Amino acid sequence: MKSNETGQDQNIEPEKTYSRRTILKSAGIGSLGVIIGASGLGGVISARESASNSAKANKNTIPFYGKHQAGIATTKPALLYFASFDVKTESRAELIEMLKDWTKAAAAMASGEMIGGTQNSVYLPPEDTGEAAALDTANLTLTFGVGPTLFKKNGKNRFGIAHKLPQELKKLPAFSLDALDKDWCDGDLCVQVCSDDAQVNFHAIRNLVRIARGKAILKWSQEGFQGKNNPHTKNETPRNLFGFKDETVNLSPEKKMDFDKHVWVQSGDGPNWLTGGSYLVVRRIQMHIEVWDRTALGEQEKTFGRHRITGAPLGKEKEFSDLGLDRKDEAGNFVIPVNAHARQAHGKGDQPLYRRSFSYSSGMAANTGTLDAGLFFMCFQRFPSKQFIPVQKRLGQSDKLNEYITHRGSAIFACLPGIRKGGWIGETLFS
């Protein structure tokens, strides 16, 4: 579903800026300016003013401003670029300045504009790095979150916000079978960038890293993807790298009541700055492709408790049929085995998650000739303590899938509420 159905602000009056698409039309004039500059005779590019409004013209644009941040209830596009940052400055003012600069850049990018417009002096580095010029916005969303360490690190109240730390925002407990590598864990800030174009994603992260320079640095990052583009099966549930449909049973943004109950933080849940936001748990889960690929289909299906082709619960025909956890076969065994992933993840059905994950592939696992690939698991929720944590406790102990996966990375962030027009990322937290 598109964001306009889920509380994003549709009444946007974009500033008078240059769209990435119109910049090219005015290039004939623009280049004259450049020439003068480049040959040492002048300073500023005289690019033709353009009042074009790409945000309105462009249907692949998801509003940046709104009640909730985009990138949560908005449709999952093909590609993810997730980045975790460590804040290096000790100055609250500098951090706020950076967040304000990020806001401006993010709003521009999300509406397909060049950061800082196109008026570049030849004597200065261009404000926008340029590689997304002429590209579609490709449903770009940027979603910002804050980690527990932004509030307090080594006992230190870093930016005067320690008293605002929500109870729910704490480092996740260690789970059974965790094999975490600190290179894929934690972070003071996170940005989830999603779009249908890898270059648009790269451009977004790269420009945020650049703006952060001297104030925050990239701690770790992960790109991800989902298969998406068959026009004949548009509503097909995407498959994970084990070949099974994934996110069949999931909270749906189309059910606003569910989202208010289980995804969006509500007023009174904790400190008010987070109302309208959501807790994001990310787990970088390696999937042992080679082991799985040597496993018989029947075993694979028992592992998930579902059929591979249809995605239906074992013994059923339709993907969206109820799991039917009580069903037994003639020998008296559960049709969906006790340790099947679907059964263990379902539990009593009272810990619903909104999963919004992407597959990842990161070349080779070191020197093994095998692929380092898996699931970049992401879920949003109102109460980690009542949703992700108890589910993962159960999975860590009893999930048959554990024979085929290893959790390598982990982090939790509070994704901020939506940004109002004229506001900035973190405004509710720092004001």
Next chain:
Amino acid sequence: MKSNETGQDQNIEPEKTYSRRTILKSAGIGSLGVIIGASGLGGVISARESASNSAKANKNTIPFYGKHQAGIATTKPALLYFASFDVKTESRAELIEMLKDWTKAAAAMASGEMIGGTQNSVYLPPEDTGEAAALDTANLTLTFGVGPTLFKKNGKNRFGIAHKLPQELKKLPAFSLDALDKDWCDGDLCVQVCSDDAQVNFHAIRNLVRIARGKAILKWSQEGFQGKNNPHTKNETPRNLFGFKDETVNLSPEKKMDFDKHVWVQSGDGPNWLTGGSYLVVRRIQMHIEVWDRTALGEQEKTFGRHRITGAPLGKEKEFSDLGLDRKDEAGNFVIPVNAHARQAHGKGDQPLYRRSFSYSSGMAANTGTLDAGLFFMCFQRFPSKQFIPVQKRLGQSDKLNEYITHRGSAIFACLPGIRKGGWIGETLFS
């Protein structure tokens, strides 16, 4: 341009197989079979037979068979997955068997079929790993090449083909400023997978790795991308990560005479098994994003010898205008500086290359908080000794761009001629 304009065989009579798209329609029946299997009562999925022909139905399919391999003269799609393999078996027969299995799988994937069809026993691992089921073929191409070490390694004639090694297929010489890391160099075999869907690409590489098991292993791999999707600027030259249009001056597959002269190996050039093939040089070139991003626009433009916005040669207005290398400014200096990349790469204009590169981004450079990103440079040619090698010799010595880039990986492969219907990858080499 589409492959049908460039010698790919259009008269394909696809076998009677299951298309990835129709498999889902027959899933109602299929799943009954699965159920029986999974509960231990039966063996084989009774998926409904389907005579559907997805290769014809699907317009995003590029023919696998033809005079030349697809993926060279065919339009560059959004995403690349490149893989280099080391052959581990010492048996010529096993190597040939693997190449034949690769051929079958590649032909199936390129036409959107499941590898091995959909008749899977629950007692066996499925032949196709399944994650591309229901996905479009997304213009998938698979292009296979052989490296010099396949012929001879440590003085050993490994597979009885040492006498077939072309003179032109040798490890590239060391160039000035090379900083190669062996983890990104060489290989006995390569596969270049291109498509518009990351999951389709992953599926292709993963299934080839799987089929190779016990015979060859992944040596290294690299994913790449180009920005692509603005419907308003379809013919816009894509930009590299420095924000400049790249591949403006390039051999064009639309000019068949140029391709015969400079890209396709011709009969008589060397051993005949390569006629219709092409030499591929790959260079993994890191681009120092952070340094570039602090450089003034004027300097950036002088580095390439072109304007950023338009892509026009310095002092000119149109992207496709002649470089005009003789032009001088009032002070008597060349308008396009002596060390500008365009000038140095152009030389006397008699070493034309067909470049078909992708940008890459591979997370963070180790522990620096900076991005490991750059250009996965690929070029095809008839004579490396007269094309890539002299150009790179010049660039290594005199290119101003060297201040901003580092060559980290290097390899050369002979991309095989096209595969005839009923033939197999490497047939001309091993017969």
